[in-house]
Amino acid sequence: MNNADRSIQSAPKEQWRRNIVLFLSSQTISLFGSSLVQYAIMWYITLNTKSGIMMTLYILCGFIPTFLLSPVAGVWADRYNRKVLIMLADGMIAMSTLVMAILFLFGYKEAWLLFAIAAIRALGSGVQTPAVGAILPQIVPADRLTKVNGINGSIQAVIMFVSPIVSAALLTIATIEAIFFIDVVTAAIAILTLLLYFRIPSHPKASDQPSTSYFNDLKEGLAYIGRQAYLKSFFKFMAVFFILMAPAAFLTPLQVTRSFGDEVWRLTAIEIAFSVGMMAGGGLIAAWGGFRNKVHTMTLATVLMGVCTFLLGIVPVFWIYLAFMALFGVAMPAFNTPTMTMIQEKVDENYMGRIFGVFSMISTSMMPIGMLIFGPIADAVDIEWLLIGTGVLILFLSIFLGRNQPLLEAGKPAVQESSASS
Known part of the structure; x- marks a missing residue:
């Protein structure tokens, strides 16, 4: 058991519960403001440019910085205080949004400014994601990680459901600058909550003086992955999985417009169905906890997807289509929650940030790479055939996941469930 585990186990139950409530509350407030801005910018570009190229550039600006920074940010999450990193990332995002709001108020509304803010926000996300993933095991007892990750997944699903609705409503009654200022306020609330009320000691390595370079730390992280058979298998699986998910993630709105009709309510309906499914799935996995072996839960979710x-x-019927879209949403937290928990339980504390950095790099890059493959094909082949083909390949991939011995070993419970910590 590492030092962080000992501090958690020795702390009163009320302390870790208070910490996780404060932490998730601050992140929920921050994420809600960020989501409002993300949708507002996306719709602003769509309505004012009506250009697919401009939207593509916006999407690229939103993921390339995260992809490039994630491995280095993983090193930071292992070297430095993770709470401070999360606050700095929130602060950087809020400051860039504030500058954007002021520039817009003074009439500077060039498209390149929106691309710049997307890139800066992606940098902040690249710093924040490994730090958030690595800090949770410091806060939560090991036998409660699955439940907490499930609750966190449900919260994110609710934000995915509410944000586009609220953002659209605000744009009808207020300016985009007002939404920018909302994000600044929510980020400030999140930062102050962590700064004033959230108490957690730094993880052990953050107290040590760094004796190696960033590059050497990154190499050590990659070498650690190389020594862990389950991590090698898992990251290979995730790379292929995310590529195969691209048609379902990005091409279904285009499929709906081609096959069922181009009414706006249909596109809204598939987003709502998916979000409601995710909320239900997050609640289910938080209450149930999944199978004892986490890989079995991940495999079931992969089969469902x-x-x-x-x-x-x-x-052929749109209402049935919506039902399967909702079921797809249910499967997402059933996959993501045991995945996060397995990494948090099994990875050495000293490497946690770097592992989450690599995980973030894979998760942010593979779907866009998949779109580079499937996007052009979708103009020559019916999207239905792409969904059928990738669906079959995902089912074959689930066999690899369910029969991989290193992963099955890693998926076993790290601790015995104890009523004492409930």
Whole structure:
């Protein structure tokens, strides 16, 4: 048991519960403001440029910085105080948004400014994601990680559901600058909550004087992955999985407009169905906890996503299509929650940030790479065939996941469930 585990286990139950409530509350407030801005900018570009190229540039600006920075940010999350990193990332995002709001108020509304803010926000996300993933095991007892990750997934699903609705409503009654200022306020609230009320000691390595370079730390992190058979298998699986998920993630709105109709309510309906499914799935996994072996839960979720992807390619009725989209949403937290928990339980505390950095790099890059593959094909082949094909391949991939011995070993419970900590 590492030092962080000892501090958690020795702390009163009320202390870790208070800490996780404060932490998740601050992150929820910050994420809500960020989501409002993200949707507002996306719709602003869509309405004012009506250009697919401009939207593509915006998407690229939103993921390339995260992809490039994540490995280095993982080193930072292992070297430095993770709470401070999260606050700095929130502060950087809020400051860039404030500058953007002021420039817009003075009439500077060039498109390149929106691309710049997307890139800066992506840098902040690249710093924040490994730090958040690595800090949770410091706060939460090991036998409560699955439940907390499930609750966090449900919160994120609610924000995904509410944010576009609220953002659209605000744009009808206020300016985009007002939404920018909302993000600044929510970020300030989140930072002050962590600064004034959230008490957690630094992880052990953050107290040590760094004796190696960033590059050497990064190499050590990659070498650690190389020594862990389950991590090598898992990251290979995730790379292929995210590529195969690209058609279901990005091409279904285009499929709906081509096959069912181009009414706006249909596009809204698929987003709502997916978000409601995610909320239900997050609640289910938080209450149930999944199978004792986390890989079994991940495999079941992968099978569900493969089946849903396949069925989205063949169902002829829109209402049935929505039902499978909702089921797809249920499967997402059933996959993500045990995945996060397995990493948090199994990875050495000294490497946690770097592992989450690599995980973030894979998760932010593979779907866009998948779109580079499947996007052009979608102009020559019916999207239904792409969904059928990738659905079948995801089902085959689930066999690899469910029969991989190093992963099955890693998926076993790290601790015995104890009523004493409930």
